[in-house]
Amino acid sequence: MKLSLTLNGGAEGQIEILSPAPECRFRLGDGPERAAQVEIPEPCVYSVLMDGRSYEARVEEHPGMLVVVIDGYRFEVDVRDPRRLRRGAGGRGADGVQTISAPMPGKVVRVLVAPGDAVEAGQGLLVVEAMKMQNELKAQRAGKVLTVSTREGATVTPGEILATIE
């Protein structure tokens, strides 16, 4: 089985699984065929013996990607089966529009601007609080506030768009 994958947002590569776990044989891109002995001692924990070395890989399922943690290093892996439909790429905002999104789960404690306001680069737009820590989200460059899609007291999730600036 051949899969396309990207690692930590890098270039897309191919992996071909020639025989499944536990006695796994695989090929990366056009590279040589390799062998690895793979066991799953605990759910989502993979013990991989490869070239005489022992690795422990832990897999987390996140929306749209897998996160693999090995020896403290974190890999965000987007695995795609080329035979299946690709997920539609997210709509990119028009050029010149800045999106201000929540960097962390938390609560909006202050909204400092309203649609139509002119803002300077570095000006505070909103304050989001999590765990007693307040973070002021600032405008990256000067412009005019197009939308404010949240309000004080709202609970937000990471990546949620809170405001846009033209």
Add this chain to the structure above:
Amino acid sequence: MFRKVLVANRGEIAVRVIRTLREMGIGSVAVFSDADRTSLHVRMADEAEHIGPSPSSESYLRIDRIIDAARRHGAEAIHPGYGFLSENADFAAACEDAGIVFIGPSAESIRSMGSKTAARRTAIAGDAPVVPGTSNSATLEEVGAFAAEHGYPVLLKAVAGGGGKGMRRVDREAELESAYRNASSEAERAFRNAELYVEKLIEHGRHIEIQVLGDRHGNMVHLGERECSIQRRHQKVIEECPSPLIAQYPEMREAMGAAAVRAARAAGYYNAGTIEFLVDQDRRFYFLEMNTRLQVEHPITELVTGFDLVRLQVEIAAGGRLPFAQEQVRWSGSAIECRIYAEDPYNNFLPYPGKLTRLTRPLGPGVRLDGCVYDGWTVPMEYDPLLAKLVAWAGTRQQAIDRMIRALREYDVGGIRTNISFFRQILEDPVFRAGCLHTGFIDEFFARTAAPAPPPELATVAALTAAIHATAQTAAQAPAASPTSRWLDAGRNEMLR
């Protein structure tokens, strides 16, 4: 001795206190908010009482509800932990009025040392060196005038502060207004006191503090120092005992210890407390503040001196005498602590609450873990994101650092982000290992170091694991969706081979 003690706190410190109470044969009463019903301190305690909704202002900061809970459960004493009400003189007084022993100093000592500005005045009166600053709360205009006179950078601090909350570095006048507004609002939320004061920022200073311990019979000792210079957002993240600086200049321990005992005595202090000093590049030390409570980082002192500080706190509160004199305090080996937070160190240390999906704890020689997490627990959004304190002890500083790196490699927390791998990076840093520390270390570290690149073999293993996991998921889901798809997959597999 008390038969039952209420712990007016949550998280790892509540668990820590309950452990010693259990060792002493004392019953424990936990209190909890809506967010903490299934938290570890509630599960571990002998008794537990709900004290309100999740925001701490409606639960862990409610003096009336905590005193009521203590009365209802027949607790004779209250341990406040750190944070929340631990440095609130009104709370200590309310306990006393209710006939409940407050495990800490007197309300008067807290008043003279608890507020940062009052402590500065006490220190000045006691002729202790202090950093230039305002000795009272300052308005935005007064801060501006101070900065104009002494020059930037300056440090805004909450009068009622602690734990870096309500603290902001200001490098230029243009940043002052926004920094003042945010620090003040953060202070209001954390301490119900929006007042700020300002100090001149001493660049490249080291934060070294002295643990003191006194009984109610006039005896007081110091238990040496803790170096807490590794900070992010003005909050300590790595602490060590001994300080590498004091290991080099041992006479500093005596000088700082004696100054700390004098300052604490001036406040009529008893129970455990900590005097924080800022040490400049010429090894001059300045009184910063006194923490009139148990410190987060107390375990390193426990490992190096062999004392259980919580046990001593309880014994002193029950009227006991210090069981040893200053000459009997010995420091052995080296201890280091890392504060494990739910946060993303590579994204400005933003908090990262959420559900833990995996947990493997470090074990083995010389490792202590004071934590409050378990597999499946959701880290609440409402409180400080401290998950655990990992502490390593060994004969020398280098061995303690190597032991800590080993323990961090064993530590796995899944589902949320933590600063575990960031600590490994710092502990492997030659500048850190040489003991050249200062409070700006982390900022400087980020400026000179890139995020660590994983060895290439790990990327191969990650790709392989992800591919196997993804195909296993497909295989597991496919039969439910359509009985023929497994055959289709197998056929495709054959064709693609």
